[in-house]
Amino acid sequence: MQRFCLALDLKDDSELIAEYEQWHAKGSGWAEVRANDLAAGIQDLQIYRTGNRMFMILETDDNFTFEKKAALDAVNPHVQRWEELMWKFQEPLPWAKPGQKWVLMDQIFQFEK
Template identity: 50%
Template sequence: MNRYCFTLDLIDNEERIAAYKQYHQAVWPEILESIKNSGITDMEIYLSGNRLFMIMDVNDGFSFEEKAKADLRNSKVQEWETLMWKYQQALPGAKPGEKWRLMEQIFKL
C-alpha cells in the first residue's frame, strides 16, 4: 500500500469555502464509487484557512494514469470536477489545468 499527500487552495471567500465544505459532507455516490474503483482505499481532506490537504492511501494496483483515463470517461466525475473548480484555485507554480499538487514527504517517524 502507498500513501500520497496533495495540496490545493480554495478561493479565499467565506461563502465559497462554506459551500465547498457542504459538498464534501455529501459527496455524490458516483464520485465515491469512482474513487473506490480506482484502487484508492482511504482518502481524507483537511482544511486550514483556504488551504486543503489530502491524504490518499492506495492499493498496489492503483495507477495515476489509469485513474485519470477513467475520470475522463466518466461524465459524473467530469461534472463534479467542473463544479469543484468553481471553489478551487491553482497553487503558485502549478502547470496549466493542474489542481491537486503532489507533496514531497520530508519526514516520517
C-alpha cells in the first residue's frame, strides 16, 4: 500500500463551498469517476476541509502511479466532465504549476515508535 497526501483550495465563497460539499456528500459522487479511480489503483480516498483549504489522502495499491491515473483520466469522458464541473469551485494553490489542481504534499514528520 502507498499513501499520498495532496492539497487544493476552494474559492473562498461560502455558497460555492456548500455546493462543493453537496457534490461530495455520501451517494452524490459519480459511479464512473469512482470506477476510474479504482481502476487506477486507488483503494481509499478521503477529503478534509478547513476554511477553503482541502486536504486529500489517497491510499493506493503498490502499482499506482500518477501517470497511470492521468492516462486513465484523459480518456474517460465522465472524469473529464467531473473535473470541469469541480473547477467551478476550486482554485489552485499559489505555488501550483499552470493547470495543476491537487498538489502533492511532502511528509515532514512521522511519529517515532
